Amino acid sequence: xxxxxxxxxxxxxxxxxxxxxxxxxxxxxxxxxxxxxxxxxxxxxxxxxxxxxxxxxxxxxxxxxxxxxxxxxxxxxxxxxxxxxxxxxxxxxxxxxxxxxxxxxxxxxxxxxxxxxxxxxxxxxxxxxxxxxxxxxxxxxxxxxxxxxxxxxxxxxxxxxxxxxxxxxxxxxxxxxxxxxxxxxxxxxxxxxxxxxxxxxxxxxxxxxxxxxxxxxxxxxxxxxxxxxxxxxxxxxxxxxxxxxxxxxxxxxxxxxxxxxxxxxxxxxxxxxxxxxxxxxxxxxxxxxxxxxxxxxxxxxxxxxxxxxxxxxxxxxxxxxxxxxxxxxxxxxxxxxxxxxxxxxxxxxxxxxxxxxxxxxxxxxxxxxxxxxxxxxxxxxxxxxxxxxxxxxxxxxxxxxxxxxxxxxxxxxxxxxxxxxxxxxxxxxxxxxxxxxxxxxxxxxxxxxxxxxxxxxxxxxxxxxxxxxxxxxxxxxxxxxxxxxxxxxxxxxxxxxxxxxxxxxxxxxxxxxxxx
Numbered sequence: 001x002x003x004x005x006x007x008x009x010x011x012x013x014x015x016x017x018x019x020x021x022x023x024x025x026x027x028x029x030x031x032x033x034x035x036x037x038x039x040x041x042x043x044x045x046x047x048x049x050x051x052x053x054x055x056x057x058x059x060x061x062x063x064x065x066x067x068x069x070x071x072x073x074x075x076x077x078x079x080x081x082x083x084x085x086x087x088x089x090x091x092x093x094x095x096x097x098x099x100x101x102x103x104x105x106x107x108x109x110x111x112x113x114x115x116x117x118x119x120x121x122x123x124x125x126x127x128x129x130x131x132x133x134x135x136x137x138x139x140x141x142x143x144x145x146x147x148x149x150x151x152x153x154x155x156x157x158x159x160x161x162x163x164x165x166x167x168x169x170x171x172x173x174x175x176x177x178x179x180x181x182x183x184x185x186x187x188x189x190x191x192x193x194x195x196x197x198x199x200x201x202x203x204x205x206x207x208x209x210x211x212x213x214x215x216x217x218x219x220x221x222x223x224x225x226x227x228x229x230x231x232x233x234x235x236x237x238x239x240x241x242x243x244x245x246x247x248x249x250x251x252x253x254x255x256x257x258x259x260x261x262x263x264x265x266x267x268x269x270x271x272x273x274x275x276x277x278x279x280x281x282x283x284x285x286x287x288x289x290x291x292x293x294x295x296x297x298x299x300x301x302x303x304x305x306x307x308x309x310x311x312x313x314x315x316x317x318x319x320x321x322x323x324x325x326x327x328x329x330x331x332x333x334x335x336x337x338x339x340x341x342x343x344x345x346x347x348x349x350x351x352x353x354x355x356x357x358x359x360x361x362x363x364x365x366x367x368x369x370x371x372x373x374x375x376x377x378x379x380x381x382x383x384x385x386x387x388x389x390x391x392x393x394x395x396x397x398x399x400x401x402x403x404x405x406x407x408x409x410x411x412x413x414x415x416x417x418x419x420x421x422x423x424x425x426x427x428x429x430x431x432x433x434x435x436x437x438x439x440x441x442x443x444x445x446x447x448x449x450x451x452x453x454x455x456x457x458x459x460x461x462x463x464x465x466x467x468x469x470x471x472x473x474x475x476x477x478x479x480x481x482x483x484x485x486x487x488x489x490x491x492x493x494x495x496x497x498x499x500x501x502x503x504x505x506x507x508x509x510x511x512x513x514x515x516x
Contacts, residue, residue, distance in 0.1 A: 048073075048098045048105060051071065055068055058126065058129050059080075059126065059127060061146075063077060064077075065077050065144065078092035078093065078094050095282050103177075104177045104180065105173065105257065106173070106234075107174075108170070108173075112155065112157070113166060117135070128141065130142075138156070138159070140155055141154045151279075152277060155275070155278070161269055167263055170262055170278040176256075179229040183433075192230075195226070196228055197218055198223040203295075216247060218247075220244070221243055222240035224236060225260050226297075226300055232284055233281070235297065247261060247263060287301055303412065306404045306408035309409075313412045320334055327431055331486060331493065334409075338406075338409065342405065410487065413486050413487050413490055416432075428440075430485065438481050442477060443492050444477060448495060451498065
């Protein structure tokens, strides 16, 4: 019995058990925190700093909002169909919200500049709320569109209008902290979180909150300003016929709160007295939905460097899912389709590798014969390549040309809210979360190892480098342990198809499928 392999196997098995235990404990803590939040929400209502009266709730099938009846601030927005945990009893993810424990706050307010008012409730309906200022000068009405993620706000001056017509505004206020109800993992925290603008000169201008150290302002008609986080966003969508300033402001000296919003300019008195309307989107970043709401709003989905490839791939993935009705199956089917379309390039690369593998014994003989004469070695190797019709770079170059497509698909899957809490089969119940039993990373490592056995070792490779390459599958598998299962599933499907294609080409050219 080889005790060395027994020892290595024991260490790997123990590490797997410990990691599995740690992962289970982390899930239990998440569920406990969620249960505590539900219990607290049912027993007592916590109020944001500065509020003294209980919040008023309105809702539709998509959203639940909590609004202050005295200040008119929207203090909470929950997405009903996108829960924090992957179970039916979990509360929805919050976009707007507050946490008295760590000082986090993210809320919406609107009205007229320099005209702070105190309000009273006039009318409450299930999906709307109407307020009137105590002095009777300003009315405010909130309406949730039916079965939609949009909030409509109307601010109207109903009293005696001042000589200087007050400027209407709508703004979001936020501290620079991790989003509420976001998963606490490296992969999720790496996604872009910050403010973004849509302007005539730049369809998508973005910056992180901590980088806003001076006033950012765009004067224009139309456009939008949004706060973006992984999977979700809150956006103020302005009308194309209204002149306004889209702004982002750093915290004042006595505050830690950033401001993002729109201030209307050149407003007529008749517009103020008839009511100024604001549209606010609070929901998931689904590309097909965002396209229908406002120009360029789909750019808020971070598709990476190859966005021009990622966007059509996402459209195609959605079309396939309409038929397959399973996002995991759709990922596999689209991967198969991509591999078939790129087969001409892959075939060139694999055929070059097969020829290199076939000529392997002759290459070794030349290397042994001329190991002390580098110049002669190079000459003889090039002569052999010419005789056998081998292009030394032929195996790599066609595969490198395919990389933009696979990187684009990677970003497409990384930012797709459609995969969140979507199951595949068996043990994978959430394609946006890591594989709970690490089976897919292990399968990928095995496929990568088998692929390494097929690939010819480059001539003259340093022995130390060759040994390091042998451990590459294990290193990548460790990285895949923390990556979403949907991404790892794509990598497994891609590697499996490549392995089958490569074996077929080796068989065609009579190349050995195992190292000599």
